[in-house]
Amino acid sequence: MANLDEYYRWYPVYTLPRAEKKTAENLKKRGIQVYLPLQKTLRQWSDRKKWIEEPLFKSYLFVYLSNKEYDQVVQTHGIVRFIYFSGEIAYIPDKQIQMLQNYLNGQAEPEITFDQLEKGQKVKIISGKLKGYEAELVSWKQQQRVILRLDALGQSLILNINASDIIPANL
Incomplete structure (x- = not known):
């Protein structure tokens, strides 16, 4: 059996504001x-865009570490604390981090419409x-979008997914 101190996971940490x-x-x-998941946004200043x-x-990033490295993270300037869920340090499954990385690296964001699916229904991306x-x-305002949740953060990520790429999850 592997030593738990050597088991690596992704952990969300809370940072100082605007210090990510x-x-x-x-x-x-x-x-x-x-x-640190980043998104490109167009900013307007008085003289330029x-x-x-x-x-x-905002104020979150993810660290990949084992239990024995917790102290090293907390002692880093800019870290406020680890995120806790139900009294324990929260972690994010590798698969969710990979999904987030894949999505943010993608280019296309098609609008979609569903006739056979209903709000709140679980879907599987195929x-x-x-x-x-x-x-x-x-x-969302006459449009249908897929929402993927990162539960440990208590936040959700709304993604535009092509209608032909999803099916009801129970199939």
């Missing part, structure tokens, strides 16, 4: 594997970069 990028760099300098990369989840993942369908 600097904190990620501080962790990398300590040899900690970090994932510019595309910038902003964190997808092709594309997110193949094999399950999600919940939600309705």
Whole structure:
């Protein structure tokens, strides 16, 4: 049986406000594997517009570590605390981190319409970069979108998925 101190998982950590990028760099300098999901957004200033990369989840980033590295993370400048769920340090399954990475690396965001699926219904993604993942369908202003949850963060990620790429999860 493997030693639990050597078992690596992805953990969400809470950072100081607007310090996600600097904190990620501080962790990398300590040899900690970090994932900071970023999204490009167009920012307007009084004299110009510019595309910038902003964190997808404000004040959160993900660290890949074992139990024996907790202290090293908490002692890093910019880290506020680990996220807890039901009294224990929360972790994110590898599959969800991979899904998030795959989605953010993709280019296409097609609008979709469903006739046979209903709001709240669980669906399974059957092709594309997110193949094999399950999600919940939600309705949003006459459009249908797939929502994938990162439960440990208490946040949800709304994704546009091609209608031909999903089926009801019970099939």
